[in-house]
Amino acid sequence: MPLLSTTRVYSGRIVNLDLDSVRFPDDSVGQLEILRHPGAAAVVPFLDPPRDRDPRVVLIRQFRHAADGFIWEVPAGRLDSGESPEHCARRELEEETGMRAARLERLTTIYTTPGFTDERIHLFLAEELEPGAEHREADEFMELHTLRWSEVLRLVEQGEIVDGKTLVALLFVQGFRR
Amino acid sequence: MPLLSTTRVYSGRIVNLDLDSVRFPDDSVGQLEILRHPGAAAVVPFLDPPRDRDPRVVLIRQFRHAADGFIWEVPAGRLDSGESPEHCARRELEEETGMRAARLERLTTIYTTPGFTDERIHLFLAEELEPGAEHREADEFMELHTLRWSEVLRLVEQGEIVDGKTLVALLFVQGFRR
Numbered sequence: 060m061p062l063l064s065t066t067r068v069y070s071g072r073i074v075n076l077d078l079d080s081v082r083f084p085d086d087s088v089g090q091l092e093i094l095r096h097p098g099a100a101a102v103v104p105f106l107d108p109p110r111d112r113d114p115r116v117v118l119i120r121q122f123r124h125a126a127d128g129f130i131w132e133v134p135a136g137r138l139d140s141g142e143s144p145e146h147c148a149r150r151e152l153e154e155e156t157g158m159r160a161a162r163l164e165r166l167t168t169i170y171t172t173p174g175f176t177d178e179r180i181h182l183f184l185a186e187e188l189e190p191g192a193e194h195r196e197a198d199e200f201m202e203l204h205t206l207r208w209s210e211v212l213r214l215v216e217q218g219e220i221v222d223g224k225t226l227v228a229l230l231f232v233q234g235f236r237r
Numbered sequence: 238m239p240l241l242s243t244t245r246v247y248s249g250r251i252v253n254l255d256l257d258s259v260r261f262p263d264d265s266v267g268q269l270e271i272l273r274h275p276g277a278a279a280v281v282p283f284l285d286p287p288r289d290r291d292p293r294v295v296l297i298r299q300f301r302h303a304a305d306g307f308i309w310e311v312p313a314g315r316l317d318s319g320e321s322p323e324h325c326a327r328r329e330l331e332e333e334t335g336m337r338a339a340r341l342e343r344l345t346t347i348y349t350t351p352g353f354t355d356e357r358i359h360l361f362l363a364e365e366l367e368p369g370a371e372h373r374e375a376d377e378f379m380e381l382h383t384l385r386w387s388e389v390l391r392l393v394e395q396g397e398i399v400d401g402k403t404l405v406a407l408l409f410v411q412g413f414r415r
Contacts, residue, residue, distance in 0.1 A: 123351040171350035173301040230408030
C-alpha cells in the first residue's frame with residue numbers, strides 16, 4: 060500500500076482534509092492533500108417500465124452554493140456509517156422524492172474527482188416506484204420535476220445538466236440499460 | 238448572490254478550502270465548506286475518423302493515491318491562471334500523449350461534485366491527431382494505451398472505468414457524437 064502516514068489538517072462538518080505521505084510507483088515519496096469522504100449513492104428513478112417508448116423520470120433541481128444556484132441532479136446522498144450503497148440509495152430516494160423502489164439495479168460506481176478526494180458514488184436505476192415518506196434535511200433546497208426521457212437527453216446534449224454523477228448515471232442508462 | 242463572506246481555512250498545493258457564509262433560498266444563513274479549484278479540461282482523443290467502424294482512442298492508466306492504484310482516464314489537467322478551457326485541453330493532450338489535435342470539439346462541462354467543490358471540468362473530443370512533444374509533470378505516473386472504441390465501451394459497461402470525468406466524456410461521445 061502506498062500510504063506511509065497521514066495528518067488531519069482540517070475537520071469539517073461535511074469533509075475532512077488530510078495531508079498524506081505517499082510512496083509513488085517509482086519508489087519516490089511525496090505529500091498529497093486528500094479530502095476524505097464517506098461515499099454516496101445516487102438513483103435514476105423511472106416512473107414507467109422499460110417498454111414505455113418515452114418513459115418519465117424524476118429529477119431534482121437542487122440549490123448548490125458551489126454552482127451558484129439550482130442545478131439538475133438525480134436523488135442522492137451520503138452513506139451513513141456502516142450503511143450499504145443499496146440501502147443508502149433506497150433511503151435517499153424515499154427521503155428526497157417520497158417514493159420507494161420495488162426494483163433497484165446497480166449501474167456502476169464512480170470516483171467523482173480522484174485527484175484530491177476518495178469520494179465514490181454508487182449509481183443505481185430504480186423502477187416500480189410506490190408511495191413512501193418524503194423527508195428533507197434542513198439545509199437541502201430542492202424541487203422535484205417529472206420529465207420525459209427524451210427531454211432529459213435533450214438537456215444533457217445541450218449542456219444544461221452539469222452535475223457529474225447525474226450525467227454518468229443518465230448516460231449509462233441510455234447506453235446500456237434502456 | 239448568496240455568498241455573504243468567506244474564510245480560508247486551509248491553503249494547499251492543489252486545493253484551498255474555504256468556509257463560506259451563505260444565504261440560502263429561504264433567506265436563512267448557514268456555513269458551508271467549499272474547496273476552491275481553478276477548473277480543468279479533459280479530452281477524448283480519437284486516432285481514427287468518425288467513419289471508421291471501430292475507431293482507436295488513446296486512454297491513460299494514471300496512478301491515483303485516492304483510488305489506491307492505477308485507473309483509466311482521459312488526458313486532462315488543471316487550467317493555468319487565465320488559460321481558456323480549449324487551450325488547456327490542447328496543452329494537456331500534447332503534454333500527456335505527445336499528440337496535437339487539428340480538430341477539437343467541445344462536448345459539455347461538468348461540476349465534478351458540487352456538494353463541496355466548485356471544480357468544473359470542460360470536456361472535449363479531439364480528432365486529426367499529429368505528433369507533438371510529450372512532457373509529463375514530475376508527480377504524474379501514467380501509461381498510454383490505445384484501445385478500440387468497442388473495447389472502451391466494454392470497460393465502461395463492466396465498471397472497469399471509474400473516473401467521473403472520463404465516464405461522462407466517453408458516454409457523451411457515444412450518445413451524441415459518434
